Amino acid sequence: MSGLLRVREAGLVLALLVICAGVTLREPRFLNGANLEQVALSATLVCIVALGEALVIIARQVDLSVGAIVASSAFVSADWLSKHPGGSMVFVFAIGCTVGLAMGAGNALLVVAARIPAIVATLGTLAIYRGAVIVFAGGRQISATILPDSYQAIAQVRVLHVPLLVWIAVALTLVLGWAASYTRTGRNLYALGSDPESARFVGINEGWHLALVFVLSGLLCGFVGVLWGARFGTVDAVLAPDLHFQAISAVVVGGVSIFGGSGSVYGAAIGAVIFAVLQNGVQLLGLNQFWLQAVTGAAILGTVILYSLLARRAERAEREGRRRSVGLGLNRGVGAG
Amino acid sequence: MNAVAPVLALQGVSKRFGPIEVLTGVDLDLAGGRVHALAGENGAGKSTVVKIIAGIIRADGGTLRLDGAPVVFQGAADARRHGVAVVHQHPAVFPDLTVAENIFIGRQPRRGGRIDWTAMYATAHELLLRLRMEIDVRLPVKALGIAERQAIEIVKALSLDARVLIMDEPTSTISSREVDRLFEIVATLKRQGVAILFISHFIDEILGLGDDVTILRSGRRVISCPAASLTPEQTVRHMIGADPGALFPKAAAAIGAPVLRVRNLSGAGFVEDVSFDLGAGEILGLFGLVGAGRSEIAQMLFGIVTPDRGEMHIAGTRAEPRSPQEAMRLGLSLLPEDRHLQGLVLPFPIRANATLTVLRRLSGALGLVNRGEENALAREYVARMRVVASGIEQVTATLSGGNQQKVLLAKWLIPAPRVLILDQPTRGIDVGAKAEIHRIVSQLAAQGMAIILISDDAPEVIGMADRILVLRAGRLVATFERDAVDQQAMMLAAAHTTWDQATTPALQATP
Structure with missing residues (x-):
């Protein structure tokens, strides 16, 4: 990948380390094993959603319905499990993923077939999906007591002392990050986000690629829905109310341009971890929750301003380059004539 | 025209956009190993021809034949599969992607299912070296200038092993060194038997590089013949048509004291040392082809673009507008080129x-x-x-x-306003409204308003202006007084790269 991206991700990791160090200085319990595990687990779920969101935004789209899809998947799968306590875990995941896939396909249909701008289409489905699961739940809450232990065990399993969920998130990050830079489909997403008009000129199938990112985002949300239930035990229809903010924040702070075409899936994953650490730090230091909101906002604006300053500098260099080449063009009658 | 069977041929091709017919029964033969130059004024239909051959739009009537067999391209990718490559005037590049990826987008070299970045960078580097371009292939394209972006398009076309190469005004945006290189490459491609369609505004390029020439006017083919049988004057005459003397109601007006004085205006990337005076009641025509710097001059005068150098005086006072608001306070008005984007709020009453x-x-x-x-x-x-x-x-x-x-x-x-700048005031409007606008402008001048009329419509400028300044590549290249204007000479000045008003009334076809 290009040097610029590597620099960007190195900078993010550096920022993450600085935040960790800052929190540790004020509250050494941050480095406590159990605390780090909590941070990792809360980063995990947002991270997987952010991976899908990153691909959507790279393709110059946006998916606001992620939280609603996660809640739908979580409730529908937990509801089934509460009625079939002996049911296979594979089947639970299949249900959750199918819900996510279908809802992602709904978004794809609106954006690709009905040509509704993604921000409006997913704003609509955000409400529709959430409304549907609220109606389906009818005010019910599915609590840990009526769910089998095998379900919640998913969140407890450790491999090499690290929760399985964390491994899953790392694996998905690596796979999607790899696919984004090493497959033609992945690169086509960047091309589409960078200049949709040019993408048509070189024959990239816009509809297919946009459908792909929305379906993939839905699928990942469906998967996360099942994990959500496993991790928190209790499931209702209004869970993850602002997950779309968290996911988009992680993506933007992770260096993905909101105008599409640049940034990386890895950056989005690091962004999710940064927000998990910030949240944990605010809790550990016993600060008012308001501070979390304020810090989140400052982090988003700060990084975006930084990235746009960098971009403007590159643009200025380009303009100067152009002036030089046009300057040569003035006396070209000598060469051509 | 030539004995070789054409690789690609247009036969009676027509195209309309809504009520406007932009191409009417156009024939065009592209033979292997020959360069076919396509010429015509703005709006003659050249770009439409390019888009049809490139598969971007489909003709309404007529046939497209490849090796004698009729084909219909299902989009740009399909045309490319048939060996038709296009170098567009405005490079269709992805600013965020690297140089190498822009060349290989959609067909990146793969090894074991994954994109082989190392091989892609190496091949791209090699292809650029063939053009003698030293560009870092790992750089994102947004860091490059327009000439380098153009080069990427050419390299892309070359790497596709094109049988038919369309070059849509490739020289209008690149430097002399690159033009020379481009011509070398065109020669190489010719030797390899590629059929080339070359579109240019520059008459010496049309006649010098083309083996055959086709001239379009208002969507119709005017002439197709070997380049050797045309002189530059004939070419211009075919491009502009027979009757330049259309009616424009410019009333006689007494030209008063200078209102606007411009000295050595430079900036906006390429405008250099433009100087002129404009008197009260005078209509000054600014004539030039697309990219000559007409609108850029208007934007600098009106404070939209800050000039790098130069002075402007309004009624004897130094004026340096830094925004349109300041320019308006100084007594300037600019009727912008694009009435939809820059001029009117369409949903407003x-x-x-x-x-x-x-x-x-x-x-x-x-x-x-x-x-x-x-x-x-x-x-x-x-x-x-x-x-x-x-x-x-x-x-x-x-x-x-x-x-x-x-x-x-x-x-x-x-x-x-004291000074009214009109940028293409009658583009795309019907003849009646055009005449009305000319009448109003003429009245305003008679009332003493100083007017700059920017246009690429030669008869309009000739009919309306008291004095015409011709621009090419950001410089003033010729001045014509109202009673001594000659449309052919004006067109040559705007389009011909070797024009020199003082010495060359009769031009030779350049090799």
Whole structure:
């Protein structure tokens, strides 16, 4: 990948380390094993959603319905499990993923077939999906007591002392990050986000690629829905109310341009971890929750301003380059004539 | 025309966009190993021909034949699969992707299912070296200048092993060194038997590089012949047509003291040392091809673009507008080139559009607009411009193009400017509205307004202007007085790269 991206991700990791160090200085319990595990687990779920969101935004789209899809998947799968306590875990995941896939396909249909701008289409489905699961739940809450232990065990399993969920998130990050830079489909997403008009000129199938990112985002949300239930035990229809903010924040702070075409899936994953650490730090230091909101906002604006300053500098260099080449063009009658 | 069977041929191709027929029964043969130059004025239909051959749009009538067999391209990718490559005038590049990826997008080299970045960078580097371009292939394209982006397009076409290569004004944006290199490459491709369609505004390129020449005018083929049988004068005559003497009602006006004095204006990337004076009651024509710097000069005068160098005096006082607001206070008005994007708020009623420039003057102490005064002003100008509308509250979007243009003119006349700059004031409007606008402009000049008329419509400039400045590549290359203007000479000055007004009344075809 290009040097610029590597620099960007190195900078993010550096920022993450600085935040960790800052929190540790004020509250050494941050480095406590159990605390780090909590941070990792809360980063995990947002991270997987952010991976899908990153691909959507790279393709110059946006998916606001992620939280609603996660809640739908979580409730529908937990509801089934509460009625079939002996049911296979594979089947639970299949249900959750199918819900996510279908809802992602709904978004794809609106954006690709009905040509509704993604921000409006997913704003609509955000409400529709959430409304549907609220109606389906009818005010019910599915609590840990009526769910089998095998379900919640998913969140407890450790491999090499690290929760399985964390491994899953790392694996998905690596796979999607790899696919984004090493497959033609992945690169086509960047091309589409960078200049949709040019993408048509070189024959990239816009509809297919946009459908792909929305379906993939839905699928990942469906998967996360099942994990959500496993991790928190209790499931209702209004869970993850602002997950779309968290996911988009992680993506933007992770260096993905909101105008599409640049940034990386890895950056989005690091962004999710940064927000998990910030949240944990605010809790550990016993600060008012308001501070979390304020810090989140400052982090988003700060990084975006930084990235746009960098971009403007590159643009200025380009303009100067152009002036030089046009300057040569003035006396070209000598060469051509 | 030539004995070789054409690789690609257009036969009786027609295309219309809505009510406007842009191509009418055009024939064109592209033979292997030959360069076919396509010429014509702006709007003659050259780009439409390119888009049809490239598979971007489909012809309404006629046939496209590849090796004698009729084909219909299902989009750009399909045309490319058939060996048709296009180098577009405005490079279709992805600014965020690297140079190498831009060349190989959609067909990146793979090894074991994954994109082989190392091989891609190496191959791209090699291809660029063939063009003798030293560009870091790992750089994102947004870090490059326009010439380098063009080079990437050419390299892309080369790497596709194209049988038919279309070059849509490739030289209009690149430097002399690169033009030379481009011509070397064209020669190489010719030797390899590639059929090349070369589109250019520059007459010496058309006649020097082309083996065959086809000239289009208003969507029809005027002539197709070997380049050797045409002189530059004949080429221009075929491009502009027979009757340049259309009617323009420029009334005689006494030209008064200089209102605007411009000295050594430079900037906007390529405008260099433009100087002129403009008197009260004078219409000064600025004529040039696309990219000659016409609109850039207007934008610098009006404070949209800050010039790098140069001075401007209005009525003897040094003026340095840094924004359109300042320029308006100095007594300038600019009727912009694109009335939809830059000129009018289409969902607004006529009244709101017309008075947008003077809202501050119309509003009282509390910032509330005096509607009575506003309505009176709008009504007066709508009547003066003879806008055909149900009233001043009609939504601007529902007007015809010509009436929209009159509203735009009203908007810029209401501030009562001393200097009025008109950028392509009659482009795309019907003949009747065009004549009306000419009549209004002529009246304004007679009343003593100083007017700059920017246009690429040669008969319009000749008919309206008291004096014509011809621009090419950001410089003034020729001046014509009203009574000594010659359309052919003017076109040659604008288009010919080796024109020199003092020494070359009769030009030779350049090799």
